[in-house]
Amino acid sequence: MGDFSFFLEVVVGGLLSGVMYTLVALGFVLIFKASGVFNFAQGAMVLFAALTFVGFLEFGLPMWAAFLLALAAMLALAVAIERTVLRPLVGQDHMILFMATIGLSIFLEGFAQLIWGTKVRGLDLGISDEPIEIGGILISQFDLSAALMAAVLVAVLSAFFSYTKVGRALRAVADDTQAAQVAGVPLGFIWAVVWGAAGFIALVAGLVWGARLGVQFALTLVALKALPVMILGGFNSIAGAIVAGLVIGVSEKLAEIYLGPFVGGGIENWFPYALAIAVLLIRPAGLFGAARIARV
Template sequence: MAFFLETLFGGLMTGMLYSLVALGFVLIFKASGVFNFAQGAMVLFAALAMARFAEWIPGWLGFDNRIVANVLAFAVAALCMFAVAWLIEKLVLRHLVNQEAATLLMATLGITYFLDGLGQTIFGSNVYSIDIGMPKDPVFMMESVFDGGVMINKEDLIAAVIAAALVALLTLFFQKTGTGRALRAVADDHQAAQSVGIPLSRIWVIVWCVAGVVALVAGMIWGSKLGVQFSLTTVALRALPVVILGGLTSVPGAIIGGLIIGVGEKLSEVYLGPYVGGGIEIWFAYVLALVFLLFRPQGLFGEKIIDRV
């Protein structure tokens, strides 16, 4: 039982990190109807900015305090993501209002390759580390219940708490604020939102800025765990089944979908892997997403769209 709980907890914590990346997809699609394939590139670009500025700032300011350097690096990286969001809206999205979904999708693919190249040009292409002080040693819990206790990685636990807090804030933002309601209105109908005085360009800048901050937090956590390298863009591919499972328009769905896939990957790899030769963790999420596309394409919490003629 202790081993099962360790696997379960590990899956839940991995699932929260998947959810954090999936949130970027959901936020932008919810507010603009754009499926943002550039989310993985945004995670990488934000992580590169965080890692490199954390290295450069102590030399620029002449001090050696890791905490202050990380705080300043986070702030500067956030400003970089705000600038990226503003430029995307001004140079790309503003000219594609009410265009076909395929056109917008191709635009985000172009943004993906541009951000990959820009990140490599500015920050370099080596593997960089982000040290934000999260402990990497394990902690043992429930020792009075199970012999030896249940081992949990402290880094994963702290990352899951950070992800959960960010998710809670975003949920409140969408449900309780005027800007959040305006974002939902823009997602439903661009022209109708404009007709009642909602500034479409400002709303898109806000949502891309929020998605940029989410990408920065995700990149910071994943970079701390795996190192900042260009394979981080594949993390977004691991989050695609989460979006399909939870629903493209649901913030809670991104969370539930991430938890289901995180737990499913870990349990299937541990308990079914030995019988099929392993590797289940690689394809489990995509097979589950395929099943949902066949039987419930809108996902668990997505809105069912009915076109009437």
Template sequence: MDFLLEVLVGGLLSGVMYSLVAIGFVLIYKTSGVLNFAQGAQLLFAALTFVSLVEREVPFVAALAITLGAMVVIGLAIERFVLRPLVNQPPITLFMATLGLSYVIEGASQLLWGAQVHGLDLGIDDAPIEAAGIFISQFDLFAAGIAGAMVLALVLFFRKTRTGLAFRAVADDQVAALSVGIRLPRVWVAVWIAAGVVALVSGLLWGARLGVQFSLSLVVLKALPVLVLGGFDSVAGAIVGGLLIGAAEKLAEVYIGPLFGGGIEGWFAYVAALAFLLVRPSGLFGQKLVERV
């Protein structure tokens, strides 16, 4: 039983980090209907910028502030020069725009900082600690705590601030939001900046775990099963979906993996997501689309 709980807790802690990446997608999708495929490139750029500044002996806090400023600028630039000119275009056009944007950001990252692999140390030991007979990674606890705090901050922001209320109004009905005087470009700017901040936090956590390298941008693929399960337009769905996917893949690797020779953790989540699509395409918390003809 202790071993089962240990595996389950480890999976849930990993799931919190999946949720954080997925929330970046949800923020953009809810307000603009864009599946932002550039989220992974933003995550990579943030991690690479931060670690490169630290290696150049820039103080930790200053490097974090500079990287945050860079992510804000990127968010502003994307909204102004990519999203705004493509308003009311078909979803496939917007998706292709973000796909191309991801390569632009990755190219800019390589041009600025090079293509070498970096180790990122946040000062947190990865040694396990024992709690009630269960061994838990200190870094996993730290990462889950930071991700949880980030999620809580976003929830409070969107529920307690005027910008957050405007975001919710736009997410519910853009036409109605326009009719009461809400300016969509301002909301889109705020959301892209928020997505950039989420990419920064995700990039630092995943970069510390996996190393800062160009394959780090592929971390966003881990968010896709989470989005399928929870729903592309639900922050709560991203959280619940991340926890479910994290726990399911760890349990599957331990208890089902030996039947297949191991190694199923990398693809089990996608199989589960595909099966879930056949049953509930909108996800657990996603809004069902109703078309009248």
């Protein structure tokens, strides 16, 4: 195999794993964009969604039914969060909302395991992990399917935001919350929709990552992988999350292969964070993030 096709293989592999990071980051970005809240509980939502899905599978339901039921559970969860956590805290400082999501995260982790148990479960989505050869490059079928799922998800979400009445209202809330309320947009409903969409993303991320790592507590840590993606892409940019996820995926793989041998390997795990710190120094708002311009 030529050096170049090996390089391409690393790049494609990186792109595909980057999609997996994007999936998790999207959930954060959505909520941050709409409400300025960093949702610490996104990782717990991924675990909750995956456990719920696997739980329904274990009842013997077919996969599509388990998916729909798990989606319904995530939407119900979103409504419950809006009623019990967000609504009473309207107008509070963002730091207080952030701390509330930490509490929510701890609750969700406990609640999910209370219902579904703590044992590690395998999740087989019926997609083989055999590599296939495309144009002389070996590509993981599973990664490719995950990337396709993510692409469909992003397309559905962006069509929703661009062309529907609720999507337009959601962009209005993200732009200027008070003005949107005055224009007749009910904030509670919009927040429930946003958290519902984040729950939907968490479910897809939970399936993909759960099939990779097994459905277990460690899924909540997947959220940590999203942090450098968001720092690189900007906390409030969906396009940023997509591009940054891909950049992180490719760069960590390239760093591992080409820089790793000089420092004894193991770069992959910390390289994204180093990259994120470098970005923070040079461009704190991220590649696509809007720098906050405040009138003094």
